[in-house]
Amino acid sequence: MHILTAKNLNKTFHENVALHNVELEIPKQSIFGLLGPNGAGKSTFIRIVNQIINADSGQIQINGEDLAPKHIGTIGYLPEERGLYKKMKVGDQLLYLAQLKGLSKKEAVQKIKAWLERFEASDWLGKKIEDLSKGMQQKVQFISTVMHEPELIILDEPFSGFDPINANLIKDEILRLREKGSTIIFSTHRMESVEEMCDYIALINKSEKILDGEKAKIKNDFKSNQYTLVHRGNGISTSDAYNLENKKELGEGLIQSTLKLPEGISSNQLLQELINQKVDIVSFQEEIPSINDIFIQLVKGDKQNIPTS
Amino acid sequence: MSKIGLVIKREFDSRVKKKSFLLATILVPLLFPAIIGGMLYFAIEESKNAEQQKVYVLDESGTFNFESDKKYAFEELNINLEEAKTIFTESEAYALLYFPQFELDNPDGITMYAKKNPSLQASSYFKNQIESQIRDQKLKESGINEAELESLKTNISLSTINVSDTGEEKASSAGVAYGIAYAFSFLVYMFVLIYGTQIMQGVIEEKSSKIVEIIVSSVKPFQLMIGKVIGVASVGLLQFTIWVVLIFVLSSAVFSMFDLNPADMQTAQQSMSGMNGSSETQEMMENSKVGEILNIVYDIPYAYYISVFAFFFISGYLLYGALFAAVGSAVDNISDAQQFTMPITMPMIIGFLGTFMFVMPEPDGNVSFWLSIIPFTAPVAMMARVAFGVPAWELALSMGLMVVGFLGTIWMAGRIYRIGILMHGTKVNYKTLLKWVKTNS
Numbered sequence: 139m140h141i142l143t144a145k146n147l148n149k150t151f152h153e154n155v156a157l158h159n160v161e162l163e164i165p166k167q168s169i170f171g172l173l174g175p176n177g178a179g180k181s182t183f184i185r186i187v188n189q190i191i192n193a194d195s196g197q198i199q200i201n202g203e204d205l206a207p208k209h210i211g212t213i214g215y216l217p218e219e220r221g222l223y224k225k226m227k228v229g230d231q232l233l234y235l236a237q238l239k240g241l242s243k244k245e246a247v248q249k250i251k252a253w254l255e256r257f258e259a260s261d262w263l264g265k266k267i268e269d270l271s272k273g274m275q276q277k278v279q280f281i282s283t284v285m286h287e288p289e290l291i292i293l294d295e296p297f298s299g300f301d302p303i304n305a306n307l308i309k310d311e312i313l314r315l316r317e318k319g320s321t322i323i324f325s326t327h328r329m330e331s332v333e334e335m336c337d338y339i340a341l342i343n344k345s346e347k348i349l350d351g352e353k354a355k356i357k358n359d360f361k362s363n364q365y366t367l368v369h370r371g372n373g374i375s376t377s378d379a380y381n382l383e384n385k386k387e388l389g390e391g392l393i394q395s396t397l398k399l400p401e402g403i404s405s406n407q408l409l410q411e412l413i414n415q416k417v418d419i420v421s422f423q424e425e426i427p428s429i430n431d432i433f434i435q436l437v438k439g440d441k442q443n444i445p446t447s
Numbered sequence: 448m449s450k451i452g453l454v455i456k457r458e459f460d461s462r463v464k465k466k467s468f469l470l471a472t473i474l475v476p477l478l479f480p481a482i483i484g485g486m487l488y489f490a491i492e493e494s495k496n497a498e499q500q501k502v503y504v505l506d507e508s509g510t511f512n513f514e515s516d517k518k519y520a521f522e523e524l525n526i527n528l529e530e531a532k533t534i535f536t537e538s539e540a541y542a543l544l545y546f547p548q549f550e551l552d553n554p555d556g557i558t559m560y561a562k563k564n565p566s567l568q569a570s571s572y573f574k575n576q577i578e579s580q581i582r583d584q585k586l587k588e589s590g591i592n593e594a595e596l597e598s599l600k601t602n603i604s605l606s607t608i609n610v611s612d613t614g615e616e617k618a619s620s621a622g623v624a625y626g627i628a629y630a631f632s633f634l635v636y637m638f639v640l641i642y643g644t645q646i647m648q649g650v651i652e653e654k655s656s657k658i659v660e661i662i663v664s665s666v667k668p669f670q671l672m673i674g675k676v677i678g679v680a681s682v683g684l685l686q687f688t689i690w691v692v693l694i695f696v697l698s699s700a701v702f703s704m705f706d707l708n709p710a711d712m713q714t715a716q717q718s719m720s721g722m723n724g725s726s727e728t729q730e731m732m733e734n735s736k737v738g739e740i741l742n743i744v745y746d747i748p749y750a751y752y753i754s755v756f757a758f759f760f761i762s763g764y765l766l767y768g769a770l771f772a773a774v775g776s777a778v779d780n781i782s783d784a785q786q787f788t789m790p791i792t793m794p795m796i797i798g799f800l801g802t803f804m805f806v807m808p809e810p811d812g813n814v815s816f817w818l819s820i821i822p823f824t825a826p827v828a829m830m831a832r833v834a835f836g837v838p839a840w841e842l843a844l845s846m847g848l849m850v851v852g853f854l855g856t857i858w859m860a861g862r863i864y865r866i867g868i869l870m871h872g873t874k875v876n877y878k879t880l881l882k883w884v885k886t887n888s
Contacts, residue, residue, distance in 0.1 A: 210664070
């Protein structure tokens with residue numbers, strides 16, 4: 139079941155195409171990484187989902203229903219450009235935003251109290267935003283995004299502006315929210331957090347979606363069938379079982395070789411061959427491309443390499 | 448609560464809870480009675496302490512005979528002009544009036560010498576005196592004797608009565624109408640300008656603090672804009688109401704403190720009327736009795752004025768408020784807003800100046816008509832005209848166009864606003880604004 143389906147989405151701003159026939163499916167209770175270089179169209183997509191702007195054509199469905207104003211309360215949105223009313227008190231501010239999302243005053247007050255307690259910030263209630271540190275403001279902002287318990291949480295660069303401790307805190311919250319059933323769309327340039335947290339990813343480049351799917355599967359598809367071998371002693375001889383792509387002295391008699399396997403040869407056959415050669419193996423590992431590598435490879439333009447999945 | 452309601456509430460609360468609001472709301476009403484009271488006090492003191500001033504008269508024609516009064520003491524000189532001038536400059540006298548030999552039909556060369564520029568009031572006083580004496584002289588020469596002449600003199604006080612279509616008669620006064628016109632059009636002008644600017648600042652603040660993107664993911668930009676416009680208006684109306692009540696209460700207190708009796712009041716008004724320089728008010732002040740004025744003031748159809756006032760007050764505010772919101776949405780900071788606020792405040796200023804130059808002197812003139820019909824100037828101009836009486840159809844037309852006007856600006860502003868608030872760092876000009884108006888989002 140998908141929480142969000144986008145079909146054939148198009149948006150043009152004064153002859154600049156922002157989205158071209160974009161199709162996306164975001165599975166429920168997942169963390170979905172929306173990747174792409176600056177200006178690719180991610181923010182436009184997010185704004186359309188938030189009903190801030192309308193698509194020129196195409197369709198978005200939330201839980202199988204066409205996107206409509208009633209879905210506002212279903213979505214929590216943390217924009218990249220953060221901001222709160224500087225002169226407003228934390229409590230008033232959160233109450234206002236919660237009520238705009240459709241919560242009753244009573245509910246909102248309860249939720250705000252609970253969330254501030256979670257972040258050990260109960261005494262901020264009467265403080266003005268401008269009197270808080272930047273990190274504290276970010277926490278308030280995060281609370282404002284999730285306090286109405288939205289099914290779909292859209293976070294645009296959520297970790298920018300957080301120190302490592304608070305970033306971890308937010309990360310744990312995101313994972314906890316997924317456990318509780320929310321789906322998180324995660325738009326970021328930080329590949330390490332994508333690597334760490336995302337279940338699915340989609341890559342948008344130049345207003346088109348060029349790749350999407352399960353993260354593990356994508357990484358698998360981008361494998362180049364290469365293995366890294368660290369061994370002692372002499373170099374290894376050539377063989378039909380592999381091509382020696384690279385060789386590097388690591389010092390203390392250790393050598394690192396990169397081996398590429400031809401079609402039809404398995405890693406076990408490779409090991410067999412190495413053992414036959416009496417190579418003194420220290421470690422043996424398959425090379426799996428990082429999301430970062432895939433991102434750079436695709437955005438730099440050789441689309442021909444995209445595996446058909 | 449509806450979303451617009453929530454926005455209105457926030458805009459209202461965030462302004463009313465500020466200390467500056469409390470301060471302005473209390474201080475301004477204190478200021479006005481203080482100023483009025485002070486001016487009254489000085490005016491009364493001055494007229495009480497005013498010394499009789501000496502005026503030399505050198506009359507070579509032998510035609511004139513001035514009687515000294517409270518203000519001026521006349522002293523005749525029978526010397527030549529040069530000597531008279533010397534005496535005058537060495538004395539403390541206020542003026543020297545010189546009448547050469549002249550023909551009655553062509554009075555030429557009558558001169559008033561003064562040490563400093565005489566006030567308008569003084570010079571017109573002397574002019575009137577001289578004219579009437581020449582007239583008397585002419586009448587005598589045409590054979591009317593002293594007794595007949597005396598019986599010709601009447602002192603009238605012109606009271607004006609407005610006859611309505613129904614034949615109902617009402618005492619009216621140009622002066623009272625003038626005062627009401629002045630007060631109402633000035634209030635509309637101030638209100639629109641002050642609170643319009645507040646809307647603009649609010650929009651710019653939301654935009655520059657980047658909160659607007661979060662808000663518009665929950666409410667439509669149009670709802671946010673309307674909520675803000677109405678929220679700020681409610682603050683203004685609240686403040687305005689408090690002011691009126693406080694000023695009324697405090698002013699009554701001030702008046703009763705001075706224990707003003709009618710005679711004092713009149714002298715005070717006389718000396719004050721010199722300040723605003725309108726011969727119309729002056730005449731009114733001098734001729735009518737205080738009681739009459741008070742009657743007229745009591746007879747003002749307050750309900751009518753106030754409802755018309757409320758209409759133009761609110762619709763004028765909506766018309767301009769929407770435009771200010773649009774400007775706020777299009778720029779990134781206050782200093783960029785300058786180029787766009789100019790064309791908004793211009794019609795406002797034209798309406799205001801036009802009201803003083805055309806509507807007040809001639810409420811039924813052609814220019815007055817157009818100023819009070821065109822929605823951009825109508826709130827100020829029509830309020831001034833209403834005080835003097837306006838045909839019902841003109842009022843209805845003006846109101847109708849006003850509604851069309853503010854719906855139009857709100858529509859246009861809404862279209863600029865929804866795009867403007869999400870734009871950062873783009874240099875905006877009128878062409879871009881027009882493009883936004885035409886764009887469908």
